[in-house]
Amino acid sequence: MTLDLEEHVAEAPKMGRKRDHTRDAEILEATIDVLAETGYDGMTIDMVAARAKAGKATVYRRWASKGEMVIDAIACMKQSDVDFSNLPDTGTLRGDLIAMIKPPTIEDAERKLQVMGGLVSMLARSPELAEAARLAIVEPRASVNRFLIQRAIDRGEISPDCDIDTIVLVGPSMAAHRVLLLRKPVDREFLISVIDGVVLPALGIRA
């Protein structure tokens, strides 16, 4: 009870939080945090309110139920997506894929997978949530892979005959499996094994 007062150092010049954040967004971020740590079923509104330094009533003034709040939180995760104009362009597919392995990117990915893990049991009960989660978590990663592979095809690095739709899911699937089922970290070594041991060979690039 009365858990962490971990960081209300951080001054907080009166009521202000970040200007560009509405109170709603702060609560949704707290929702994502709790979701990643305890999962949907283990999450309580009180936990979210406490983490956002808000009252439970404040939460219910904005969303009608726990379920709606979570769907909103997932949907707003999508905004933190990578933008395609900032992707690496090293000249080789391997270079691009390796360049994707950098702290902010993989930590963000691991966090998203933790959230997804907390939602799994709910996906069957709420198709709406399932779709929101797919759009926010699964699709972005696959899209990046598809883009990088397509560019490699365009420059003639790999054959256009490969099964792109299946291959773009190799990385995301194995990362999800490792985090959610094996509960091991998705570290650089693992990702390089997937790239060099599966993805590139499958595309006809021998190590």
Add this chain to the structure above:
Amino acid sequence: MTLDLEEHVAEAPKMGRKRDHTRDAEILEATIDVLAETGYDGMTIDMVAARAKAGKATVYRRWASKGEMVIDAIACMKQSDVDFSNLPDTGTLRGDLIAMIKPPTIEDAERKLQVMGGLVSMLARSPELAEAARLAIVEPRASVNRFLIQRAIDRGEISPDCDIDTIVLVGPSMAAHRVLLLRKPVDREFLISVIDGVVLPALGIRA
């Protein structure tokens, strides 16, 4: 106390149920069923008891808590493993992998994945459960793949330089991803895509 007298014979040809099943096993099977359908958090002892046509008290006479019952149920799933002497041996790796795609096998796999999905949120809270689930669900499938690939190496069909440990997880990972995150069926078409589009190419076998 509450020591299991796990196998007081079998018998009981009375009106009973399956002959070769003790009451414990029946309850554990019901547990697995409910787990697959509603997940750990959604599962109630009453659901399990009702499905096993038992009283709640009967359940608590055998296990001290819901958690212990589930761990027992998962552990006993392991017994339905494939035995290696019954694996296909068609002469080619592709033939073997395709031969694994048959109704009883893939339905069993899909069911195991549903159970795993219902456990995901609990794995973080119970390392004991996580280990039981890994042994019962993840490991058997990887072992079969490892065996088939090793045999292909031994007969000279594929190079011994491939990253076996990573490749054996491609199928299980992508199947889990599809069932749990995408909520699509693991059908024959999908599995063939994985085999022909990823696994075999990654092993140097061009389609």
Add this chain to the structure above:
DNA sequence: CATATCCGATACTCGCTAGTTCCGAATCGC
């Protein structure tokens, strides 16, 4: 300062579920 508004906190209600207890009935060992 006065007023209207929104916030955080607290204290409820209500339903649900883990776990317990009890009892009549069915079953087993003999």
Add this chain to the structure above:
DNA sequence: GCGATTCGGAACTAGCGAGTATCGGATATG
């Protein structure tokens, strides 16, 4: 058949969490 045991069912307790209502205080405005 006849006790001893176990079973299924149901009633009960206790605690937790969603959702609601209320209230004192802080903010904004003029």
